[in-house]
Amino acid sequence: MEHVISCLVENKSGVLSRVAGLFSGRGYNIDTLCVAPTQDANVSRMTIVCRGDDRIIEQIIKQLNKLIDVIKVTDMTAEEHVERELVLIKVACTAATRADIIQLVNVFRARIIDVDLKTLTVEVVGDSRKVEALIELMRSFGIRELVRTGRVAILRG
Amino acid sequence: MEHVISCLVENKSGVLSRVAGLFSGRGYNIDTLCVAPTQDANVSRMTIVCRGDDRIIEQIIKQLNKLIDVIKVTDMTAEEHVERELVLIKVACTAATRADIIQLVNVFRARIIDVDLKTLTVEVVGDSRKVEALIELMRSFGIRELVRTGRVAILRG
Numbered sequence: 491m492e493h494v495i496s497c498l499v500e501n502k503s504g505v506l507s508r509v510a511g512l513f514s515g516r517g518y519n520i521d522t523l524c525v526a527p528t529q530d531a532n533v534s535r536m537t538i539v540c541r542g543d544d545r546i547i548e549q550i551i552k553q554l555n556k557l558i559d560v561i562k563v564t565d566m567t568a569e570e571h572v573e574r575e576l577v578l579i580k581v582a583c584t585a586a587t588r589a590d591i592i593q594l595v596n597v598f599r600a601r602i603i604d605v606d607l608k609t610l611t612v613e614v615v616g617d618s619r620k621v622e623a624l625i626e627l628m629r630s631f632g633i634r635e636l637v638r639t640g641r642v643a644i645l646r647g
Numbered sequence: 648m649e650h651v652i653s654c655l656v657e658n659k660s661g662v663l664s665r666v667a668g669l670f671s672g673r674g675y676n677i678d679t680l681c682v683a684p685t686q687d688a689n690v691s692r693m694t695i696v697c698r699g700d701d702r703i704i705e706q707i708i709k710q711l712n713k714l715i716d717v718i719k720v721t722d723m724t725a726e727e728h729v730e731r732e733l734v735l736i737k738v739a740c741t742a743a744t745r746a747d748i749i750q751l752v753n754v755f756r757a758r759i760i761d762v763d764l765k766t767l768t769v770e771v772v773g774d775s776r777k778v779e780a781l782i783e784l785m786r787s788f789g790i791r792e793l794v795r796t797g798r799v800a801i802l803r804g
Contacts, residue, residue: 503675506677518660525797642796
């Protein structure tokens with residue numbers, strides 16, 4: 491099953507490699523990861539998305555909790571939460587296809603953030619389903635570059 | 648100086664801890680990090696934002712290039728590029744302040760993605776200056792939770 495783990499850590503050098511080591515030590519790959527400061531500059535949040543056996547993920551969460559620089563770990567999967575991801579897509583375009591692409595971008599409430607003669611760069615935010623749907627549509631025009639942040643999550647209410 | 652490093656890597660277990668180790672081994676902290684797949688599911692992109700001595704960052708980039716699972720490293724700082732970050736802000740609100748908050752959210756072209764009696768959750772996308780400005784404004788109402796993806800970057804044109 492897929493898990494979204496939100497992990498508050500001390501904003502210190504070395505924490506990231508210790509956390510990453512817990513996953514790689516079990517041969518577990520992280521699908522996406524976001525690390526950034528919180529409202530307290532001394533505390534960073536890691537949002538980790540990974541798939542795997544529930545029992546093993548539970549073990550990893552226990553190990554995370556034992557790390558000295560880890561403040562709090564929440565498995566968001568079990569909680570009511572909102573997920574979002576930001577994706578930048580550089581898509582090939584010609585004079586003939588530009589209007590079609592712009593129309594699709596508008597349907598998705600996405601934004602065009604850069605244009606030149608041969609490409610459009612699109613910024614889209616949403617849950618996985620929405621961003622994957624736009625990426626699929628853009629594939630038919632030719633994706634030149636795809637930059638994703640990975641998913642973040644926040645508890646409801 | 649601040650550097651934004653975009654790093655294409657094989658999507659394999661263990662790569663992240665090796666990359667993180669290069670930074671922590673020098674006592675260098677990563678400010679923000681995004682890791683997610685690209686249009687090729689076998690290849691992930693890491694976007695690393697860090698500050699430090701240019702000479703040492705240059706050394707780190709050389710070391711990154713030597714890692715077997717690293718495909719390509721670009722220091723975006725030297726190139727024409729667009730940066731974006733996604734931030735979710737859960738802000739305290741009352742019947743008296745709700746309208747003020749919504750007004751500010753609209754000015755920033757941000758979106759409200761969750762509401763309850765005591766909080767509003769806001770989604771905002773932009774460059775550092777824009778998102779920092781909204782975070783500062785929201786601080787006066789009381790930030791309950793702040794979830795940032797960290798910055799991603801894409802080359803222009």
